[in-house]
Amino acid sequence: MTAQFRPGPRPRAVLGPAALAVVLGLALAGEPARAADPRADLSRLSLEELMEVEVTSVSKRAQKLSEAPAAVTVLTADDLRRSGHTSIPEALRMVPGLHVARIDANKWAITSRGFNGRFANKLLVLIDGRSVYTPLFSGVYWSVQDVPLEDVDRIEVIRGPGGTLWGANAVNGVINIITKPARDTQGALLSAGAGSHERAFGTARWGGAVGENLHYRLYGRGFDRDAFRTSGNEEATDGWDVLRTGFRLDWELGDRDTLTLQGDAYDGDAGQGFVFAPGRDRIDLRGANLLSRWTRSHSERSQTMLQAYYDRSEREEGLAGETRDTFDFELQHDFALSDLHQLTAGLNYRVTADRIDGTPFVGFTPDAQTDNLVGAFVQSQRTLVPGRLSATVGSKFEYNEYTGFEIQPTGRLLWTPSERHTFWSAVSRAVRTPSRADTGVSLLLPSDTPGLFLALEGNRRFESENLLAYEIGYRGLLRHNLTVDAAAFYFEYDDLRSLEVTGPPAFSAFPPPGAFVAPARFENRLDGHSYGLEFESTWQATQRWKLSAGWTLFKLQLSRDLDSNDPVAEGNEDDSPAHQLHLRSSLDLPGNLELDAAVYYVGKIDGQNVGSYWRGDLRLGWKVREDLELALVGQNLFDHAHPEYGEFFAIPTEIPRSFYVGVTWRH
């Protein structure tokens, strides 16, 4: 298993990008040339001679998981297939350290190491190197983050700060969703299914080749998902459907160069219940993206990557509409200073332009804005004792238009006393730079007291939130069939966002029929610390039976500055469960049958008034023929329905027991 512990794109941009590019260009040109390695014709070597040939590792960028000095979990294509999950956010339930809560049929609250919410803002998510978080609130609209799951190669989840490589907003974690190269998805694939919540879904994909070096695939995909029910057992209005199409083309130009071009477009319609008005509030979802990436391998230890993408997203709902265009450019270069010293450096630029159509409930000032972001990073990985001890140090230098320069350094140590045991530790700083919401939102917020509202305003002088993170971890292969992975962390935050009431409530005719409204504003008057443990183990009990288990312990404490009157801060401490568990079993039965079971436990979330729950999933798969597979899946089997999260504005619904049958045909 390999984990790409490497930079993806990093957020927004500005002044001096050209100057930085020049500097980087010079740095690249100055790369020391290495002495030519006389290459023997390997086919003439005897086995004995071959065994004396020294080789370098596969690729700098694709580090072995056991060599990554960070808390990393990888979900493989097989994990996804056998889980029975039909979407990316649902599949993330399998990752310890993450908290996945479904708010309604089309909304999720997902975070790493605390601070959860629909607008959770400390997690960076990338699909094939394209950042999918919105600078509107520094969070992710999970409903539109979808790819054909059959084409996913792996999902890498890095818990803890990744700011040094990925830049601002990779505060508590980074999720990399990586699809297979087109070469690995040749031929036809049709998959379809139907069930109780999944009313209908299907994917069609075709992969072909032109000559030996150009491979491509095209896909179309769609689903129609039924509405859930509210806590009052009424039919909700959160049913949704999305159609999506896309392509990927990989072209190997000679031995050294690879060119990738890929894109997707989607169009969908989701519903939600709205606390201010009855009926179905329709959410229009539309978007498209186009990405190109050029990679040149200079040698096994040196390569250059140039990537550019354009992303358009449109989301319109009753309260507000957002249209956003993002252009992102990234250049990265890896090279070896010596056999024991590897350097990675990169440069990125992003411009994002939005237009927001507000309502008296939610608005933004200004209602259209263009933000630029420029960043550069350098990271050095030095072997201190060959095969035993290595150190990584690096930093990101980033300029954004809200807070100016931000520096995000990290220092990491990796100790491998033997091939079977790995210990790592890290100290890092990460920041969350201000979002559009922090600086320019106008929001009418219902309070706990009926008839009392807060008129919340963004703050142009909002500062970055800061994290200083201490982490340690262990990975071990205890027996040939038993692995364990454990990570512990202590995080110190300061300048976290607080909500300050700035005046007494006054009677206002809006919202109708009239209410008391108090003014409030975002400030950075909250500090806090969190700690936790994440444990994961996989046991291949027999050739046909695999078990895996995970446990997450998490605790967050927040404290207000003396000048803060934030009325909700303490409640935010309890927006994530203190304990989570999961146990998954994959069993191969005679007759080409697969039986998969999973049990999840999520502790109570006092901040959202949600009790603890157990969830059970079952999947029975049958490989009828080599090219035909059937699956019968039951999800959430332990109860009729339960809530997983609260929410304001949109009405939360309950996650019901559900079933579906699916069929997949490959040729």
Add this chain to the structure above:
Amino acid sequence: MQPRGADEVSAVRRIGGILLLGLLGLAALPASANPAREYEVKAAFLLNFARLVHWPDTAFTAPDMPIRVVCFARNPFAGALEAILAQETVQGRAFRVETTQRLADVRGAHLVFVPADQAGALDDLERTVEDAPVLLVGESEGFAARGGVINLYTEDGRIRFEINRKAAERRGLRLSSRLLRLARLVAEQR
């Protein structure tokens, strides 16, 4: 895209400038020599395995039938395997290299290479080929012990291999004593 203000126009100009500079920077890169690549060496290992393993006669239907080498699910050799095997013959047989992710296509192969990230497919592969004379070569810990025949591993930056003799015998593959002498022998654990 709808037309936007001057902001966006200037942003686009800046992007153009950066792309250009980035490309100039790339053009200035010196071409550097390749050290021995892991998969080039591994390809040479596969050639040697083919020379030192004797397949039963039933594995070939014709005297000049080529040796079918299959990379399962993906080919990590980046052309090196094809390049090394193209000019070679073993006992008058040429090589044919294929990549497939379909289990059915693996039937009738003589040598199957299972890349590290496909090690999970070993059970499926074993079930597909049953005890047919297929040399299963992997590159992940425990591959041989779980029923693979040969597993490549790296030690001190050099490539080594381990052999599961039982798996070879079960498949009717005869391994030369030279091959066995150089290998680390592992017991089957299933």
